[in-house]
Amino acid sequence: MKHVILGTSGVPVSILCLGAMHYGSREADDLSMQLLDRFCEAGGDFIDTANIYAHWTPTGKGGDSEILLGKWMKTRGNRRQVFIASKVGFAYPGTEFGLGARQIETECERSLKRLGTETIDLYYAHVDDRKIPLEEVMGAFEKLVRSGKVRFVGGSNYRAWRL
Numbered sequence: 001m002k003h004v005i006l007g008t009s010g011v012p013v014s015i016l017c018l019g020a021m022h023y024g025s026r027e028a029d030d031l032s033m034q035l036l037d038r039f040c041e042a043g044g045d046f047i048d049t050a051n052i053y054a055h056w057t058p059t060g061k062g063g064d065s066e067i068l069l070g071k072w073m074k075t076r077g078n079r080r081q082v083f084i085a086s087k088v089g090f091a092y093p094g095t096e097f098g099l100g101a102r103q104i105e106t107e108c109e110r111s112l113k114r115l116g117t118e119t120i121d122l123y124y125a126h127v128d129d130r131k132i133p134l135e136e137v138m139g140a141f142e143k144l145v146r147s148g149k150v151r152f153v154g155g156s157n158y159r160a161w162r163l
Helices: 029-041 062-075 101-115 134-147
Strands: 003-005 012-014 017-019 044-050 084-089 122-126 148-155
Touching: 012 122, 029 062, 084 101, 084 134, 084 148, 101 122, 122 134, 134 148
Parallel strands: 017 044, 044 084, 084 122, 122 148
Antiparallel strands: 003 012
């Protein structure tokens, strides 16, 4: 599979990013792990999830996809071979909508625990929370990067002019 440099990061990632939204909830664990294995066997290494995935499914609670990815990486021993992206901002049971600094930090800790890793490679603001100043949002992300809990940050579901 072809690889490209992710933005200005200098880090090569597979040109295709596998979305793991329903892994661990709608999709059975064994099938989810098989699909992840096949993606990596084909040369893929860029995998996307979010803290909310997939609370809206009949069995989902939120964090299900991250938990499944954590199990998969642990059983395969492949954390260093994959590039994991996750997101924060949307509400799910027990967590309100928003990008306040405390919420970003708390949700990052929860995601790290579910993923069973010390670092999230790419951590997105999943939504543009216009009630919180961008300086607060970016300050929280900067703190996570400086602490080594996050390597790179991004924005999802933002209007271009806001970025």
